[in-house]
Amino acid sequence: MHLGYTTQRRGxxxxxxxxxxxxxxxxxxxxxxxxxxxxxxxxxxxHCYLNAGPYADRSDELTPEECLGVLEHLGELxxxxxLIFTGGEPLLRQDIYDxxxxxxxxxxxxxxGTNGLRLTPERLARLQExxxxxxxxxxxxxxxxxxxxxxxxxxxxxxxxxxxxxxREDGLPFVLQxxxxxxxxxxxxxxxxxxxxxxxxxxxxxxxxxxxxGQTFTSDITSQEYETLLHDIRRWQQAYAGRLLLSAKCxxxxxxxxxxDDPESPYLRTxxxxxxxxxxxxxxxxxRPNGDVTPCPxxxxxxxxxxxxxxxxxWYGSALFKQxxxxxxxxxxxxxxxxxxxCGGCRARAYGVYGDAMxxxxxxxxxxxxxxxxxxxxxxxxxxxTGVEGELVWTEEAQRLLKVIPAFVRGRVRRGVEAYARExxxxxxxxxxxxxxxxxRKGRLLRW
Numbered sequence: 001m002h003l004g005y006t007t008q009r010r011g012x013x014x015x016x017x018x019x020x021x022x023x024x025x026x027x028x029x030x031x032x033x034x035x036x037x038x039x040x041x042x043x044x045x046x047h048c049y050l051n052a053g054p055y056a057d058r059s060d061e062l063t064p065e066e067c068l069g070v071l072e073h074l075g076e077l078x079x080x081x082x083l084i085f086t087g088g089e090p091l092l093r094q095d096i097y098d099x100x101x102x103x104x105x106x107x108x109x110x111x112x113g114t115n116g117l118r119l120t121p122e123r124l125a126r127l128q129e130x131x132x133x134x135x136x137x138x139x140x141x142x143x144x145x146x147x148x149x150x151x152x153x154x155x156x157x158x159x160x161x162x163x164x165x166x167x168r169e170d171g172l173p174f175v176l177q178x179x180x181x182x183x184x185x186x187x188x189x190x191x192x193x194x195x196x197x198x199x200x201x202x203x204x205x206x207x208x209x210x211x212x213x214g215q216t217f218t219s220d221i222t223s224q225e226y227e228t229l230l231h232d233i234r235r236w237q238q239a240y241a242g243r244l245l246l247s248a249k250c251x252x253x254x255x256x257x258x259x260x261d262d263p264e265s266p267y268l269r270t271x272x273x274x275x276x277x278x279x280x281x282x283x284x285x286x287x288r289p290n291g292d293v294t295p296c297p298x299x300x301x302x303x304x305x306x307x308x309x310x311x312x313x314x315w316y317g318s319a320l321f322k323q324x325x326x327x328x329x330x331x332x333x334x335x336x337x338x339x340x341x342x343c344g345g346c347r348a349r350a351y352g353v354y355g356d357a358m359x360x361x362x363x364x365x366x367x368x369x370x371x372x373x374x375x376x377x378x379x380x381x382x383x384x385x386t387g388v389e390g391e392l393v394w395t396e397e398a399q400r401l402l403k404v405i406p407a408f409v410r411g412r413v414r415r416g417v418e419a420y421a422r423e424x425x426x427x428x429x430x431x432x433x434x435x436x437x438x439x440x441r442k443g444r445l446l447r448w
Contacts, residue, residue: 003069003307030078030285030315033108034297037067037096038088038289042117044152047179049212049298050288052088060290062306064095068102070291070306075106077311078285080410084136086113088289091123097130104131111136113177116163117156124166134173134201137163141184142194150183168199175202177249180229182220188229192236195244202245205233207363209250209298210352223365230257237267250298252277252343253364259342259376268342277343281324285315295324298348301357324357332360337368338376392418394429401431 039056041048062070074083083103090096091114103110112127113136127135137160141147144157151157167174176195178184184191188205195203207226208214221229230248234257237246248254255277258265269276281295288294291306293314303318315321323329324347327340334345345361353362394402405413420437421429 003066028282030081031283032082032084032279033074033078033285033287034084034086034113035287036087036289036297037061037085037090037093037099040092041088041115042092042153043089043115043156045213046150046152047181047208047212047214049209049214050088051212056088058289062289062291064098066291066307067095067099070287070311071099071102071106073306073310073312075108077315080107080109082111083108084111084113086136089115089118091118097126100127100130100132104133109133114163115151115156116160117153119163119166121166121170124170124172128170128172132172134175135163135167136175136177136204137167138177138179139164139191139194140178140181142187142190146183150179150181164198164200173201174199175204176200177204177206179206179208180221181208185221185225185229188232189236192240192244192246196240200244202247204247204249205229205251206249207251207346209346209348211298211300211348214298215352223363226251226363227253227257227365230254234258234261234267250346250349252346253361253366256339256343256366259339276341277339278345278347280347281321285311293318295321296348299351299357301351320357326358330358330360331356333364333366333368334360337366338371338374339366340375342376392421392427392429395431397431398429398434401434 036050038058038061039050039052040054040058041052041056042054044053074081085096085099085103087093090112093099096112100110100112110132111134112132116137119135119137124135138151139147139157139160140150141157147157147160148154164174164176176191176198178188178191180188192203207221230251230253233246233248233254240246255268258268279296280299284296286294286297286299287306288302292302293304293306293311294300294302301320303320304314306314327344329335330340330345334340334350337343337345345364347357349363350359350361351357353359402410402414417429417434417437420440421427421433426433
């Protein structure tokens, strides 16, 4: 089987010209791509949005050849993007090393999202040799029996913790991911402390979206507890600043909480077109094992299929992707909220509850116009996915160091360094200026 839209190789033919024209005329592009390589998994998680498991149907999975073809065209659409190979369990695909190598050679920042059961020191070495630059591991409790029950496999906790130690000893950057539920709500502070102690670069706290097996699994978190927890995350982030980056995933309201505490918070994030919060279809692109393309992995709506269309045709041309970017077209409370640019609500949760991706987010307790009704733009927010043109002079060596920073945060780094330089009346950015700016931020979240 081949990709129907790919009849000629890179560098020739009408298809590439069309792709380049679409990209050239566009004002934004994806900077994070999540690719579910397979539904096959050696766990059976209660909340899995993909319905992955040990006996998953793989009959429509993209072949190794098709995956390599997709990588070619993704490189044209989103050069330098963060590419997350996940599943299911991606380490169950025999071609994972070839795909990682091809992705790295194409210029992507390559991360593997795994449950850790197969992450032996030998496989870890092969991943690094293939160019993988980071690993994401799921850990839902510090109590083995709780984690194992949630993940549907005895011994899962022990294997994941062993993988954390392998990564720690090896020095490969890793992040921990936790799905918030009633059973682990009280131990979240300890989980965050554990992540910091083990040297994780980030700890992502995921909030349930009712899709896949998540439709029948309930986290039992009330909207009031959700709001309280967002404020807790903000306080934890302040406490762990410089040691651990905390993120509230599928929780765009966190941006509103940050703004209410400090409109100039360095943790505010916006994407292209000034939109922040929910990144679906604005910064984020998801690929299913069969090539279906979605604005968000948790949103079972598709703009097209990579066996028939190129990534650029789907990203720029599909009605779904065009619609989901229209924050002014949101309905319910999200549509009248002054935070709709900074937050936007979770589009996947809206669809999971109401069957409408443009409906209001049912988890939000905020009453629109409580800030006076004016539309709030993120004044001091960090912007991802935009250009990195600067006003100061950068030496060749400083520019070389900047280029090795992942593209999806390169603009953020450049602006931070230039702000430091102006503050100190410097006119030229050198590697030493970059190091001093980094030390001031107490950051070890990015290696320059």
